[in-house]
Amino acid sequence: MSAVATFDWVALAPVLAPALGAVLVLVVDAAAPRLVRVHHLLGLAALLAGVGFALPAAVTSGGAPLRSLCLAGRAGSCLYEAGPVATALQLAALGSAVVVLLLLWPDRRAALRGGPAVLVSLVLAATAGAAGVAAAHDLGSWLVCLELATLPVVALVALRGTAEAGRGALALLTTSLVSFALVVLGAALWLLATGQAVFAADAxxxxxxxxxxxxxxxxxxxxxxxxxxxxxxxxxxxxxxxQAYAGGSEAVAAFLAATSKVAALAALVVVLQPLVAAGAPVLAAVGVVAAVTMTVGNLLALAQDDPVSLLAWSTVAQAGWVLLPLSASSPGSAAASGAYLVSYVVATLVAFVVVHVVSIGGAPRRIAAYTGLLRSRPLLGGALGLALLSLAGLPPGVVGLVAKVVALRPVVAQGQWLLALVAVANAVVGIAVYLRWFAVLLRDPEPQEAADHGLLGGPVARPLLAALVLSGTVLVATSVLPQLLVGLLE
Known part of the structure; x- marks a missing residue:
């Protein structure tokens, strides 16, 4: 049996930092349970430490993957490999989790059951799984990290404590169990066919x-x-x-829409990359599923009046765009897919931050509650407006437009014109989805209506303001210089 020959703590730090942070939070809670805000500070420190280790690798890797847990006597067989795409996805997972923790900051108006230590440890554990699955190169680590990124979120949805949350958590748990059964069976067949428990192109x-x-x-x-x-x-x-988005709080829905989606794409890229490297044609089903997904998501998003439900169906539609480049058997497909996902994650996080702030202010979950937000609360309205324009792919949300072009490029290069036409048609429908909400921001509300919706309330709480500034700054920066995002994955 081969022994591990290398163990690089620095390479593993983006995964180890949130994992160890989750353990530390629980230990501190056992020793001093009354220190409520300390748990969040420890969680933020763990996530920022992970970002600090991942960012230099993303900027200076030059395409060479970081490797660790390599096996002695087996050349090129490493259980951990983080190339440019994997490192960028790790950054997206860690960064989005930072925003979610700020949204979950202890507040009696939006508290979830379970206590701060439980919430923070669940977020950190799921984030560690998301960061780990991006670089997992063997079946065992890949399966463990993928489920670690999923199961804590079931608890996060349920901790809202409502009947709707229970239904959402049950739907997510049932889905997770079915998903796990499929991936375990698929992993067994992979092992049977290749004879190796690693994702290797030669096998x-x-x-x-x-x-x-x-x-x-x-x-x-x-x-x-x-x-x-x-x-x-x-x-x-x-x-x-x-159902899961509606059942959970806005912060948990943001985690599902951002960090969980990063973990899912990272897992899919790990599976498909050896096929592309081996010159195998990617299954035609990938393109079909991408086209159907974006179409169904856009059409159902058009009919939504609840902003959280709209963002949920937007997630479905955007998942089709994320999958689109992977339908082309091209070495640049993974980078294009990752670039689109990261641009979507940034814009969606900004939207969820605003929805969370407005919801805490007392507004109902209806798009009409955002009437005149751009005038009554320029910071919130401007941030939400830019996020919606970015998701629609319209200026000044230039990063969304660039991401769509990047996602279409491998498809066009492979001559998949029908799929490209379906994507372009969905881009037009997507504009209608987001402009319908954007138009509400510009309308003049009645003074009493604005007061009833809680849009003329007091200042935004500092943690929520920090989340808005952090995510909004990244969105503005990538809209002004989209190459910052695209270049990170190349």
Whole structure:
């Protein structure tokens, strides 16, 4: 049995920092349970430490992956490999979790059950799984990290303590169990076909040359794709999404829309990259699922009046765009998919921060509650407006437009014109989805209506303001210089 020959703490730090932070939070809570805000400070410190270790690697890696947990006597066999795409996704997971922790800051008006220590440790554990699955190169680590990124979120949804939250948590738990069964069966078939418990292009190439092993491998990939499809909210695996978003708080919905989606894409990229490297054609089902997902998501988002439900169906539609580049058998597909996901995550986080602030102010969950927000609260209205324009791919949200072009580029390069036309048509429908909400921000509300909706309330709490400034600054920076985002993944 091969022993581990290398163990690089620096390379593993983006995963270890939130994992150790979760343990430390629970230990501190056991020793001093009354120190309520200390748990959040420790959580933020752990996440920022992870960002601090991941950012230099993302900027200076130059395309060379960081490797750790390499096996002795087996050249090139490492259980942890973080290339530019994986490092960028780790940054997205850690950064989005920072915003979510700020939204979950102790506040009696928006408190969840379980206490601060439980909430922070659950967020940190799920974030560690999201960061780990991006760089997992073996089946065991990949499975463990993927489920670690999923199961704590079930508890986060349930901790809202309402009947709706219970239904949402149950839907998410059922989906997670089915997804786990599919990925375990797919992983077993992968091991059977390749003879190796690692995601390696050479093993895939050998399996593809044998007709019998090829059939087993493609079936395994199909099951892995379906299992991860649940977590990425791909049609027809998306039904849980609006129910879980509506059941959880706005902060938990933001975590589902951002960090959880980063984990799902990272897991899918780990599976598909060896196929592309081996020269295998990516399954035609990927393109079909991408087209159907963005179409269903956009059409149902058009009918939503609840902003959280709209953002939930927006997640489904955007998942189709995230998947789109992976339908092309191109080395740059993963980078294009990652760039689109990160741009979506930044804009969606800004939208959820504003929705959370308005909801705490007493406004009902209706789009009409945002009438005149741009005039009554320029900071909130401006941030939400930029986020919606970015999701629509319209200036000044330039990063959204650039991301759509980047996502379409591998598809066009492969000559998949029908799929490209479907994507362009969905881009037009998506504009209608987000401009409908954006137009509400510009309308003049009646004074009594604005007061009833809580839009003329007091100042924004400092943690929420920090979340808005942090996510909004990244959105503005990437809109002004979108190459900051695209270049990070290349």
């Amino acid at each position: 895939v190439s050998t399996a593809l040359d044998d007709p019998e092993r090829r059939a087993v491998l493609l079936l395994g990939v199909l099951l892995l794709f379906a299992g991860v499809g649940f977590k990425l909210s791909l049609v027809p695996f998306h039904v849980w999404t609006p």
